[in-house]
Amino acid sequence: MRLHGQEISVVRRESGEEAAVRGFLQPLLKERTDPPAAVTPLGAVNEQRWLYIGPAGLKLDVGDRMRCGGMRLIVQEAMTVRFREEALYCRAVLRQEKEAAV
Numbered sequence: 001m002r003l004h005g006q007e008i009s010v011v012r013r014e015s016g017e018e019a020a021v022r023g024f025l026q027p028l029l030k031e032r033t034d035p036p037a038a039v040t041p042l043g044a045v046n047e048q049r050w051l052y053i054g055p056a057g058l059k060l061d062v063g064d065r066m067r068c069g070g071m072r073l074i075v076q077e078a079m080t081v082r083f084r085e086e087a088l089y090c091r092a093v094l095r096q097e098k099e100a101a102v
Contacts, residue, residue, distance in 0.1 A: 001055060006068055008054070013063035023054025025068055028093070049076075050094040056080060056087035065097065072097040 005022030012018075028049040050073055052066065060078035067073070078092035 005054070008052075009067040010058065010060070011065040011067070013061060013065070019058075021054055021058055023052055023058075023090075025050050025052055025066075025071075025073075025094075027051075048096050050096075052090075052092040052094055054090045054092075056089050058090045060090060060092050066094060 001022050001024070005024055008021050008023050008025065010019045010021055028051050050071075052060075052073075052075075059080070060075050062075055062077065064075045064078075065072065066075070073094035074097050076093045076095050078090065080090050081088045
């Protein structure tokens with residue numbers, strides 16, 4: 001992650017604290033029954049939902065926000081993936097943040 005991860009800014013929902021981490025973001029693949037989506041080398045993707053994989057030490061909560069390369073995302077679900085007692089990485093499903101009404 002340190003070498004190939006993307007710079008991601010995490011803003012905590014509760015405290016508003018901001019932290020910089022390196023991790024991976026990629027659009028989630030769509031189901032065949034979903035409406036049309038962008039076609040990529042990965043297959044059809046939904047650019048509204050994203051998968052985040054990052055360091056195990058980062059504890060994410062629903063509602064936390066992430067910013068990366070102009071995208072603004074909100075955590076929908078998050079978990080720490082473990083093997084036995086060791087935390088391996090953090091995994092989260094994100095959705096694009098809706099624009100605020102002006």
